[in-house]
Every structure is written in C-alpha cells, then in structure tokens.
Amino acid sequence: MEILDINVMRGPNYWSIYRHKLIVMKLDIGELENKPTNQIEGFADRLESMFPTMYEHHCSEGKDGGFFFRVKEGTWMGHVIEHIALEIQMLAGMDVRFGRTRNTGEKGIYYIVFSYMEEDAGIFAAESAVRIAQALINGDEYDIEHDIQELREIREVERLGPSTGSIVEEAESRGIPCMRLNRNSLVLLGYGVNQKRVQATTTSNTSSIAVDIAGDKEETKFLLNKANIPIPKGLIVNNIYSLESAVEELGFPLVIKPVNGNHGNGATINIRTKDAALDGYRAAEKFSKTVIVERFISGYDFRMLVVNYKLVAAAKRTPAAVVGDDLPSPTT
Structure with a gap:
C-alpha cells in the first residue's frame, strides 16, 4: 500500500459541512483491491485480537460488533484503515468518531476520511493505521502501544492550553464554529462580521494597554x-x-x-x-x-477565570512533588 497524499481539513469542506476537522488520505491499496478482508487468512482474528474495543464500532450494521461482521463478511482495506485511524486516536484519549472511505474512480485508490482533534495526531494516525494494517495482513508483530503513546505525546504538545481550550469547548457547545489559526493558541470564533479572535484569555476586544x-x-x-x-x-x-x-x-x-x-x-x-x-x-x-x-508570602496559589465579569472557575495551582519515606523501595 502507498499513501499518495494527506490533506488536513480545518473548516466546512467537501466531506462534511458540520465536521470541520478531518484528515483526508489518498491511498493506493494496490493488489488488495482484488483481495477483500475475508480472503486474507486470519486477518479478522488478528484485527479483533489487537483491537477488541473495536467491537463498539457499529459501522453500517448499526449495532455493536457491526464492523467486525463487515470484516469477516469481506470489506476493502481502505475501510479497515479508516477504523484503525479512529480507534488508535480513541485509545490515546481523543474522542473522534466520524469516518468515510470512498473510491476515487481510479482502481485501487481510495479517499480515507476521518476526524481528528489535533492535526499532527491525525496525520500520525493516518500513517500509523497503514503500517498497522500491513502488519495485520502479513501476520507480523506490531507494537501498538508505542504508537498510542506517541499519539498521547503529540496531543499534549499540540493541544490548546486550559484557558483557550475551555473557551473553544464552550463555543462549540453553542454551535459557534472554531478554527485554530496557528501552532499556539490563536483561535478564530465564528465567521464574517461576527468573527472574534482569542488567544489564551486575550480576545480581539482586549485593550492593548491592559x-x-x-x-x-x-x-x-x-x-x-x-x-x-x-x-x-x-x-x-x-x-x-x-x-x-x-x-x-x-x-x-x-x-x-x-x-x-x-x-x-x-x-x-x-x-x-x-x-x-x-x-x-x-x-x-x-x-x-x-x-x-x-x-515571599506563604499560602495557596489560585488561578481564576472570569467570563463576562463573573467568576466561573478557579484552580488551585500545586507544584509537582514527590512524597517519600526515605526508605529504599522493596524489591520483588
């Protein structure tokens, strides 16, 4: 299999006007176009063993175990890779659920579309899913935990800070479209004449003097x-x-x-x-x-968030520390 292209969607797009954050991978599955999953010996069992939590993927069957049923019945590898890309992100703590796989019109070449939370994590998931699928086809060992940990680390580096993240979550809950504009915390809320920009707790309405x-x-x-x-x-x-x-x-x-x-x-x-x-x-x-x-004044350190002149959240800031008893650790 060969990845021909990976594109990142950040707003309304051809694939969905509601789901803005999508990875679109163009993949050539090669000879697997003539070899659906039910013709690959042991593939379904290996997939289920590696990803037992995929039992919750309903797929077009609309019920638990639906995706595994499709794999045993016979589906194409692009479809499997879509589900793997979603599942490894879920296992890394990112709630992503939307996916589509469509033929490009060229034999063996597919568009694999799936949602992401952080761009770099989505791109990594696309590449990782292809590697994992190939290992499952070949019956090779694969360290899935390594890739999941890598996804966690990418997310921690790329994710919005707590202040900006809270604002974006609230905006999304109100149906306000959000788009991250840079690698830091600059975010666009809304479009057109109603758009606002925020960065951490600074907004386009914040006074530069302040x-x-x-x-x-x-x-x-x-x-x-x-x-x-x-x-x-x-x-x-x-x-x-x-x-x-x-x-x-x-x-x-x-x-x-x-x-x-x-x-x-x-x-x-x-x-x-x-x-x-x-x-x-x-x-x-x-x-x-x-x-x-x-x-130095001893006491507690609190970080408080005020929205529209109201205190809406407070966090006690506690320095990282290790408490021990000065005794050697027991050996087993």
Missing part, C-alpha cells in the same frame, strides 16, 4: 498599590550589586522573578540564602534584563 500593564509586574504592582490593594514588598534590580542591596533590605524568605514573564518561567520561590538568591537572579535574567525581588 495587556501591556498585565505583562509588566512592576507597573501592575504600582497600580494595585495606588488602589490600596495589598501587595508584597519588593524592589527592582538589574545587577548583582542591586540584588545584594535588595536582599539586605527585604530579608528572607524571598521570591525572585523576571519583570516581564509568564507561566512561572524564571521564577524562584522561598529563597532563604544569599547563594540561592544569586541562583534565582541568574535564572530570572535569562527571561528579562530587569528582575523583581519580593518578600
């Missing part, structure tokens, strides 16, 4: 202080000498972080020694020439 202020910790603290909102005492430093002065004035424990930064990049907390303060400064200056040194 973004600039929120991205500058020094300016943010100044404005909060002017509004009589309590803030931790801190100083701005830009060299080792001003760092030493700040440490002397503020005392320990401390937090050192870049003035312009996000996601905790370059931040060091609960600093209790001068050596640790120097290490924290060096970590922060990798992200910003200007560094802020603050008193």
Whole structure:
C-alpha cells in the first residue's frame, strides 16, 4: 500500500459541512483491491485480537460488533484503515468518531476520511493505521502501544492550553464554529462580521494597554498599590550589586522573578540564602534584563477565570512533588 497524499481539513469542506476537522488520505491499496478482508487468512482474528474495543464500532450494521461482521463478511482495506485511524486516536484519549472511505474512480485508490482533534495526531494516525494494517495482513508483530503513546505525546504538545481550550469547548457547545489559526493558541470564533479572535484569555476586544500593564509586574504592582490593594514588598534590580542591596533590605524568605514573564518561567520561590538568591537572579535574567525581588508570602496559589465579569472557575495551582519515606523501595 502507498499513501499518495494527506490533506488536513480545518473548516466546512467537501466531506462534511458540520465536521470541520478531518484528515483526508489518498491511498493506493494496490493488489488488495482484488483481495477483500475475508480472503486474507486470519486477518479478522488478528484485527479483533489487537483491537477488541473495536467491537463498539457499529459501522453500517448499526449495532455493536457491526464492523467486525463487515470484516469477516469481506470489506476493502481502505475501510479497515479508516477504523484503525479512529480507534488508535480513541485509545490515546481523543474522542473522534466520524469516518468515510470512498473510491476515487481510479482502481485501487481510495479517499480515507476521518476526524481528528489535533492535526499532527491525525496525520500520525493516518500513517500509523497503514503500517498497522500491513502488519495485520502479513501476520507480523506490531507494537501498538508505542504508537498510542506517541499519539498521547503529540496531543499534549499540540493541544490548546486550559484557558483557550475551555473557551473553544464552550463555543462549540453553542454551535459557534472554531478554527485554530496557528501552532499556539490563536483561535478564530465564528465567521464574517461576527468573527472574534482569542488567544489564551486575550480576545480581539482586549485593550492593548491592559495587556501591556498585565505583562509588566512592576507597573501592575504600582497600580494595585495606588488602589490600596495589598501587595508584597519588593524592589527592582538589574545587577548583582542591586540584588545584594535588595536582599539586605527585604530579608528572607524571598521570591525572585523576571519583570516581564509568564507561566512561572524564571521564577524562584522561598529563597532563604544569599547563594540561592544569586541562583534565582541568574535564572530570572535569562527571561528579562530587569528582575523583581519580593518578600515571599506563604499560602495557596489560585488561578481564576472570569467570563463576562463573573467568576466561573478557579484552580488551585500545586507544584509537582514527590512524597517519600526515605526508605529504599522493596524489591520483588
């Protein structure tokens, strides 16, 4: 078998006006055009053994086990590859269910169409499905868990962040079409005159002044202080000498972080020694020439999401940690 082309659909398309996220693979199944699945010895049993969860694929039979029935009765390999591509994505935690296989009009060449959640995962699933089908035809061993884990890792790299993801899920639940515009979190909601763009929690309605202020910790603290909102005492430093002065004035424990930064990049907390303060400064200056040194305030860290002036969600941010008893692990 030979993959002739793979295309990614991101909006209304020839195959579906409702299902926008589709992979379209053009596949030449070669001599298998004359050899449906019921003529490949042991194929149905090997497929069912590798993918027992495919029992839930109804296919055109409209009931559990329908797809396995079609395989035993005899169907073409393009149809099987469509179902494999969907199933390995499902096993990797991606809820994808739409698929179609259609003849191109050329002998042995098919369009295999299936849904995806993340583009790169969909492309990988297409290529993997062909490899898996070939292994099943040949009766070869195949490490399916490796491909499923690869799909999980691709998804984690490519998926939208929690804020953007929540907005997209809500938009889709309201029937608002969504299209990802880049590799990051820039998303188009709606079309035409009603379209809006969002990136994380920043929208096309967000003031650029607000973004600039929120991205500058020094300016943010100044404005909060002017509004009589309590803030931790801190100083701005830009060299080792001003760092030493700040440490002397503020005392320990401390937090050192870049003035312009996000996601905790370059931040060091609960600093209790001068050596640790120097290490924290060096970590922060990798992200910003200007560094802020603050008193460390112990307590919980919450991330809150406000939509239309209402608090709709809050998450307690807990650093990754391992709890142990300082004893060697038992051997078995």
